[in-house]
Amino acid sequence: MFYREAGQFKTTYKSDQALFPIAQDRYFVIGVVLFAFLVIPFFITDYWANALLLPFLIYALAAIGLNILTGYCGQLSLGTGGFLAVGAYASYKLMTSFPEMNLIVVFLLSGLITALVGIFFGVPSLRIKGFYLAVATLASQFFIVWLFNKVPWFFNYSATGQISVPPREIFGFLVTGPDASPAITYLFTLTLVSIFALLAKNMARGNVGRSWMAIRDMDIAAEIIGIRPLKTKLIAFAVSSFYIGIAGALLFAVWLGSAEPTEAFGIDQSFLILFMIIIGGLGSILGSFMGAAFMVLMPIFLKNFMVDGLGLQPAFSEHVQIMLMGVLIIFFLIVEPHGLARLWQIAKEKLRIWPFPY
């Protein structure tokens, strides 16, 4: 009986309302966070940072953002790639127009700008619902990518149409640009992502989250008990886009260093992040992390397995990889449509009664 909630009676609502009411959960999370902050930075290499940890963290943040909108508030969106682009381009314009601006401020502002764009594209959600809304969000996706391709002001008239991040420091440490060290970029990203994950968790378990879920589960009943749908949905759009915007800024400025709208922010990104929240678990912050980890790791495993393991041609293996990815996704949906977070919960419940299953 390592893991139990029986026996830990909550004497006050205050402790019952705590972030992780079960002690074992709390220790586990604290352990992971300590490890991530205090151990990993000493061993991190360029490869680990750029191929694994940065994409994992950044996609997790984007997945939290999409999960707020789709998993918590029930508004299916296929426009994530576009909102990532808004965050990325906002950070680029801010960094190049105001070289003195503190990086933290740059990222926060990028998020806010994306939130405004998100509110704008969220307005139709009052009238358009379900899959109609999902298709409508594609309008923002395509329009935004087109805009960043067509209007040279956004890429500072660079000849290639690409944007490249200028080197910027924070507290004397270089965070962006090719010379930034992996430990610093990792720590910077980890800090932002941890803080925002915590904030998201707080929102999700409080009144804001309840109003989102009420709209998700039954919007008419929600309205009748006095929840205003437009306001609630717009807050979800705003918060979600804020998160995705910051993820986009990190993706461009800290991880990739340079970007071009069609490749980096295309509709494939939208789907990728949607897969993350579905495989991780709709309406779960932890699930957003799990889904991001899964979708970042899977292609690497598949590639290593096929190119190095089986010795297939890279081009051929790419096709097989696409196919296998599809197969795995379908397989997961069939086996556990509620995602990895649910599997984790079930495992915990098993542990809780272990070794006496009665």
Place this chain on the structure above:
Amino acid sequence: MMFFLEVTISGLMAGVMYSLVALGFVLIFKASGVFNFAQGVMALFAGLTLVGLMEKFGLPPWAGIMATIAVMILLAWLIEFLILRRLVNQEHIILFMATIGLAYVLEGLGDVMWGSDVKLLDIGLPQGAVDWLLDDYNLYVEKLEVAAAVTAVIMVIVLAIFFQKTRIGRALRAVADDHQAALSVGISLRTIWVIVWSVSGIVALVAGIMWGSKSGVQFSLSLIALKALPVLMLGGFTSIPGAIIGGLIIGMGEKWAEIYMGPIIGGAIENWFAYMLALVFLLFRPQGLFGEKIIERI
């Protein structure tokens, strides 16, 4: 004036292509409530299979088409057996995701089986401009596009007859309204699903042939699926006439916008114009042109 007409006609013809994809989509959505994102990739897959079979085994076009139809029916059966029946009572979003997974599978499979370079698809459809229009009215209209339009019309008629006159067709309509009703007609839900997916597969093949004859079988084929989505929004997810008329409106609107608006605001607007058009339209009519009115009850 001639120019305007030419633009309009070429828009309408492009619209027919969108309609063909949208049509297959509507069939599936109506009968099973599944938002089949893979419809466009199915067109690509069908086109690739047809080319592959004709090249590999030297089949004549008609035999190739028959063989591809068989493949599409087999595919429908596999999809039902491996995916749909296992996700039967899941939420719509899960099924939608599964079709995105399916799109990946088909895309990878098509490439693995037949290679990924652009293939020419020639089953002997007429090419070039319609002569008398060009000579007498100086109007440039592609024969192929006319053929596509004629095919689309024939297909709609055939589908209409199929739905109105045959027992299976009536069962399909019943299932769209009420799953219980279909059972009373004596056809199992699974059979019905295999049938709709097969029919959609065949519709996808037609779309693949038309598009492939025009610009070769290539990945961009699956992108017309994305164009079919605003068509669906406009026409309503459940309406066959909606798919056709929506396609025509989108095709036409897109061409006009490209010609008359594009130069002003920077070109390449066809990527998003259709979506914006559909979006604005939907704001005024949330169920689309022909979709059933959404009644909210509690």
Place this chain on the structure above:
Amino acid sequence: MSPEPVQTRIFEEEILSVSDVSLSFGGVKAIQNVSFDIKRGEIRAIIGPNGAGKTSMLNVINGFYHPQEGLIRFKGKARRRMRPSIAAAQGIARTFQNVALFKGMSTLDNIMTGRLPRLEKGIFGEIVNVFLQAAYLGPARRSELEQRKYVEEIIDFLEIQHIRRTPVGRLPYGLQKRVELGRALAMEPELLLLDEPMAGMNLEEKEDMSRFIIDVNDQYGTTIALIEHDISVVMDLSDRIIVLDYGRKIADGTPGEVQSNQAVMDAYLGVPHE
């Protein structure tokens, strides 16, 4: 059944009046020229055969349906159309004929949603609120705990402590109805609309539910409008009864009066119309 019929209670102040309301859907006339009033503090039943327009009437009262004709006056303010969320803010809460809980949420969270309209703020306040909640700072934490306290009282009152953390989708029907009542109570309504709160319940559950309704009316002084098919329950609980049939009001009065009304008997015994 539960406590013997209360001796006729007298109510003075009108809380709601419905005058000459008509509502139709296409050709279907769901409500035709119906007028009645509800007095503050009473339990008012609405009965009638299926399709009589009872649910539609509740939907009109809380702003979900907009009648083509007529006026609704609540707490002295008259209106014909309004948004449901405004009706809720003015103190009208309800439960639904087909349970309309938020399936993905626990009992506790469902009832907590009933507190949401109480916390409405202006645009600026909302934005501040989101930030406070995200950080779980001062006012947000305090308000969360206050609401939790209020909701726990309701949970105790309805005797559903044991299912506090259970997702409502997993609860049996009878308990779901109870949770729904809890959610409505959390709104601290002045007028509570209950649409067939005992449908599909066994005798014991019905007795529990009757007791809750009486207690709510008693302890909180909440005015209640109740749709119910079980005539004996209606006769026991209600102070006055409205009878609807084919969208028209065919009787209105105390249980005794209604019971002796010929038109009512006809409607219930299924005497053919015309």
